[in-house]
Amino acid sequence: MSNRAGQTQPAPGNGNADGTSAAPTNGNGLPARPQGFQALRAVYTALFAILGATVVSAVILLISGHNPLEVAAAILQKSGIIARAHYSNNHSAFSDLMGLLDMSTPVLFAAMSVAIAYKAGLFNVGVAGQMLFSGFLATVLVGYSPLGPLLAKPLVLLIGFVAGGAIGALVGYLKARMRIHEIISAIMLNYIVQYLVAFVIKGFYYNASVSQSRAISEASRLTIQGIQFGDAQIVLPLGFVLAVLLAGVYYIIHRKTRLAYEIRLVGANKKAAHYSGIDTTRTIMLSMTLSGCSAGLAGVTLYLGCSATIVPDTLSPIGLEAFAPALLANANPLACIVTSLFVGAFINADDYIQVSGVGPDIAGLYIGLLLAFWAAGWFSLRSLASRRSSARQKPDGGSADEPDESARPTNPARPTNPARAAGQASAEPPDSSTARPGSRPAGAAEAALPAVAAEAAAEKGGAP
Amino acid sequence: MSSVVFNGTSFVLPLIIIAIGGIYSERSGVNNLALEGFAGFGAFSGGLVVVLLSGASANPPAWMFWLSFVGAALGGALFSLLHALLCLRFKANHILSGVALNVIALALVGLLIEQVNLDLYHTFSNFFQLPEAARLTLPNLSSVPLVGMLFANAYAYAPVITLLVLLAWYVLNHTSFGLRLRACGDNPEAVAATGVDVVRVRYQAVAISGALAGFGGLCFAYSQHGRISTTIFMGFGYLAIAGMVLGNWRILPTIGACAVFGFARSVVQHLALRYGIEYSMLDLAMAVPYALVLLLIVYGYRSSTPPKALGKHYEKNRL
Numbered sequence: 001m002s003n004r005a006g007q008t009q010p011a012p013g014n015g016n017a018d019g020t021s022a023a024p025t026n027g028n029g030l031p032a033r034p035q036g037f038q039a040l041r042a043v044y045t046a047l048f049a050i051l052g053a054t055v056v057s058a059v060i061l062l063i064s065g066h067n068p069l070e071v072a073a074a075i076l077q078k079s080g081i082i083a084r085a086h087y088s089n090n091h092s093a094f095s096d097l098m099g100l101l102d103m104s105t106p107v108l109f110a111a112m113s114v115a116i117a118y119k120a121g122l123f124n125v126g127v128a129g130q131m132l133f134s135g136f137l138a139t140v141l142v143g144y145s146p147l148g149p150l151l152a153k154p155l156v157l158l159i160g161f162v163a164g165g166a167i168g169a170l171v172g173y174l175k176a177r178m179r180i181h182e183i184i185s186a187i188m189l190n191y192i193v194q195y196l197v198a199f200v201i202k203g204f205y206y207n208a209s210v211s212q213s214r215a216i217s218e219a220s221r222l223t224i225q226g227i228q229f230g231d232a233q234i235v236l237p238l239g240f241v242l243a244v245l246l247a248g249v250y251y252i253i254h255r256k257t258r259l260a261y262e263i264r265l266v267g268a269n270k271k272a273a274h275y276s277g278i279d280t281t282r283t284i285m286l287s288m289t290l291s292g293c294s295a296g297l298a299g300v301t302l303y304l305g306c307s308a309t310i311v312p313d314t315l316s317p318i319g320l321e322a323f324a325p326a327l328l329a330n331a332n333p334l335a336c337i338v339t340s341l342f343v344g345a346f347i348n349a350d351d352y353i354q355v356s357g358v359g360p361d362i363a364g365l366y367i368g369l370l371l372a373f374w375a376a377g378w379f380s381l382r383s384l385a386s387r388r389s390s391a392r393q394k395p396d397g398g399s400a401d402e403p404d405e406s407a408r409p410t411n412p413a414r415p416t417n418p419a420r421a422a423g424q425a426s427a428e429p430p431d432s433s434t435a436r437p438g439s440r441p442a443g444a445a446e447a448a449l450p451a452v453a454a455e456a457a458a459e460k461g462g463a464p
Numbered sequence: 465m466s467s468v469v470f471n472g473t474s475f476v477l478p479l480i481i482i483a484i485g486g487i488y489s490e491r492s493g494v495n496n497l498a499l500e501g502f503a504g505f506g507a508f509s510g511g512l513v514v515v516l517l518s519g520a521s522a523n524p525p526a527w528m529f530w531l532s533f534v535g536a537a538l539g540g541a542l543f544s545l546l547h548a549l550l551c552l553r554f555k556a557n558h559i560l561s562g563v564a565l566n567v568i569a570l571a572l573v574g575l576l577i578e579q580v581n582l583d584l585y586h587t588f589s590n591f592f593q594l595p596e597a598a599r600l601t602l603p604n605l606s607s608v609p610l611v612g613m614l615f616a617n618a619y620a621y622a623p624v625i626t627l628l629v630l631l632a633w634y635v636l637n638h639t640s641f642g643l644r645l646r647a648c649g650d651n652p653e654a655v656a657a658t659g660v661d662v663v664r665v666r667y668q669a670v671a672i673s674g675a676l677a678g679f680g681g682l683c684f685a686y687s688q689h690g691r692i693s694t695t696i697f698m699g700f701g702y703l704a705i706a707g708m709v710l711g712n713w714r715i716l717p718t719i720g721a722c723a724v725f726g727f728a729r730s731v732v733q734h735l736a737l738r739y740g741i742e743y744s745m746l747d748l749a750m751a752v753p754y755a756l757v758l759l760l761i762v763y764g765y766r767s768s769t770p771p772k773a774l775g776k777h778y779e780k781n782r783l
Contacts, residue, residue: 064579123559125497180761183497183559184709187702188754188761194699195751202747313747320567323560361694364571371564372546375556379777 104344126186128319135303143216160300168292476726485676497562500701501569506678509539540678649771
C-alpha cells in the first residue's frame with residue numbers, strides 16, 4: 001500500500017483518500033471510510049450533477065437564442081409551483097400540480113426498479129420493455145373488458161406487477177443460471193417486446209386514424225380524469241399514492257431485513273457474499289424479479305394512467321431516463337420520491353416548453369446531462385467527501401458548520417473503525433444475524449460495502 | 465431471391481461496421497453501451513453536412529454523398545470523445561456513461577435538427593432530407609452467379625465498408641497499434657510497463673469506435689429511412705453490441721453473427737411479403753434478429769471470453 005500524501009486523486013482502494021499516513025483499513029486492504037462518507041458523497045454527487053446539468057443546458061439554451069430563465073419559469077408553471085399568467089377554463093395551478101404527480105408516477109416506479117437492481121450490482125436497462133409488456137397485457141386483458149372500476153383497477157395493478165416481474169425474472173434467471181449479462185438479455189427483450197406488441201396492436205387493436213392502440217375503458221384507468229375541485233378540474237393519480245407507499249415499504253425492507261442486506265452485499269462484492277454463505281443465484285434472481293415488478297407497475301401507470309393508449313413501435317424514453325432519479329437518490333427509495341418529482345417535472349413540462357418555442361427534447365437532454373455529470377462526479381468527488389467527513393469525525397467538532405441533514409450517518413451503530421467494528425457488530429440486529437464465524441464482522445462489511453460498489457459494478461460489467 | 469440478398473446486405477454491412485467499432489472500444493478496455501448514440505449522432509452529423517453544404521438545392525452533387533460520410537465519421541468520433549472523457553478522465557462507470565450518452569444523443573439530435581431547420585430555413589421541421597443514395601453495379605463481379613447478387617445495384621457504400629472491414633481487421637490483428645490496443649484491454653499494466661500511455665491508446669480506440677459507428681449509422685439512415693430524424697434510433701446499435709458479444713469480441717466471428725441476424729431478418733421479411741401479410745405487419749420480421757440473438761446467446765454463451773480489463777479503470781500508479 002502506497003502512501004501518497006498530498007496527492008489529490010488517490011487510487012481507488014489504495015491508500016486512504018484524504019492522503020493521511022495512518023490509513024486504517026478493514027483488514028481487506030480497503031480503506032475504512034470515515035463516518036458518513038457515503039451519504040456525503042451521494043449528496044455532493046447529486047448536487048454536482050444538478051449544477052452541472054443546469055449550467056450546460058442553460059448555455060445550450062443561450063446559444064440557441066432562448067432565455068434559460070424563461071424555460072425554468074415554464075417548467076415551474078407547468079408543475080403548478082408558480083402561477084401561470086392566465087389559466088384557461090377549468091384549470092388551475094392545482095391541476096398542474098396533480099398533472100405533475102400523474103407524470104411522476106411511472107418515473108418513480110421506474111426509478112425504484114433501477115434502484116432495486118442497482119443495489120444488487122445489476123443494471124436494469126430493460127425497464128422500457130418491461131413497462132411496455134405489462135402495459136400491453138393489462139390493456140388487452142382488462143382495458144378492453146367491460147369490468148367495473150372496483151375490479152378492473154386492482155386487476156390492472158396485479159397484471160402489471162406480475163407481467164413486469166416475469167420479464168425481470170427471465171433476465172435474472174439468464175443472468176444467475178446461464179451467466180448471460182443482464183444488459184444484453186434485457187435490451188434484446190426490450191426490442192422483442194416492442195416489435196411483437198406493435199405487431200399485435202396493429203393487427204387487432206389499432207386505431208389507424210391516430211396511429212395508436214384503441215383507447216382503454218375509463219374504469220380500468222389508474223388516473224381518474226376530470227374531477228371537479230373548486231372551480232377547476234383535476235386528475236387523480238391513484239398510482240402515485242401506491243408508488244409512495246411502495247417506496248416506504250421498500251425503504252423499510254431495505255433498512256431492516258436480512259434479504260436487503262444480502263442484496264447489498266451481493267451488489268458490492270459477489271464473491272465475498274458467496275463465501276459468507278449467501279445464495280447469490282437466488283439473490284440475483286430475486287432482485288431482478290422485484291426490479292421487474294416495479295417496472296411493470298411503471299408500465300401500467302404510464303399506459304393505463306397518464307395515457308390511455310399505446311403508440312406501437314416505440315419504447316418509452318422513461319426506461320433509460322429513470323436512471324437519473326435512481327442515481328441522484330443513490331438508490332435510496334425515499335430519496336427516489338423527491339428526485340422522481342424533480343425529473344418528472346422536466347418530462348411533464350416537455351410539450352409545454354415546446355409551446356414557448358424550445359425544442360421538445362430539452363428535458364431529455366437535461367436528464368442525460370444529469371446522468372453524465374452524476375457518473376463523472378461519483379468518482380471525482382470522493383476525495384472531497386472523504387476529507388469533509390473525516391474532518392467532522394474529529395472529537396473537537398468541525399461538524400457544527402455543516403448542518404447538512406442527509407449527511408448524517410444513516411446507521412448510528414455503524415462503526416467508525418474496524419477495531420470497534422467487531423465489538424459493535426452485535427449491536428446491529430439485522431446485520432449481525434448474517435455474521436458467521438470466519439466471515440468479516442458484519443459491521444465492517446457494511447462500512448466497506450458501498451465503497452467497493454462502484455468498483456465491483458465496474459468489474460462485473462464484463463459484457464457487453 | 466435477389467431482394468433478400470439486397471435487403472440483407474444493406475442491413476448487414478452497416479451493422480458489421482458498427483459492431484467493429486464496438487470491438488475496437490471494448491478490446492481496449494472501455495465498455496461501449498453508447499454505440500447506439502454514436503451511430504445516431506454520426507448519422508445526424510452526416511445529414512448536417514448535406515444540409516449545410518447543399519443548402520436548399522434539391523439535387524446535391526454526387527460528391528455530397530461521400531462528404532456526408534466524412535461528416536458522419538467525424539461527428540461520431542467527436543461525440544465518442546465525450547464517452548472517453550467520462551470513462552477515462554472522470555473515471556465514470558462505463559455502463560452509466562453509455563446510458564447517459566444514449567439519452568443525450570437522442571435528445572440532442574432531436575433538438576439540433578429542429579434548431580438548424582429553424583435557423584436555416586425558418587421552418588418547423590423535425591428531419592433532414594438526405595439525397596438519393598448512390599448505387600453501384602460492379603460490371604465483372606455482378607455477372608458471377610450467386611455471388612454476383614452481392615455486387616449488382618448495391619449501395620455505393622457497400623464496397624467501402626468491405627474495404628474498411630478488411631482494414632479494421634488488419635489493423636487490429638496485425639499491427640503494433642492493434643496489439644497495444646488489445647493488450648490495453650487485457651493487461652493495461654503490462655502495456656504501461658513498455659512505456660505506452662494506456663489512457664491515450666484507449667482514447668484513440670474510443671474515437672475509432674465512434675467514427676466507425678457514425679459511418680454505419682449514416683448507412684442505416686440512407687438505406688432504412690432516406691432522412692435523418694429521431695427515428696434513426698432504432699436499436700441497431702444495441703444489435704451490433706449483441707453481434708460483438710456473440711462474436712466473442714473478435715472481428716471474423718462478429719461478421720458471421722451480424723450476417724446471421726441480418727439475413728434472417730430479410731428472409732422473414734421476404735416470406736411475410738410473399739404470403740400476403742401487409743407491409744405494416746413487418747414488425748414480426750423486425751423482432752427476428754433480437755429473438756435470434758437471445759436464442760444464440762443462451763445456447764452459445766459459455767465460450768464467451770470478454771477482454772480481461774473490460775470496464776475497469778486503469779490507475780497509473782497502482783502497485
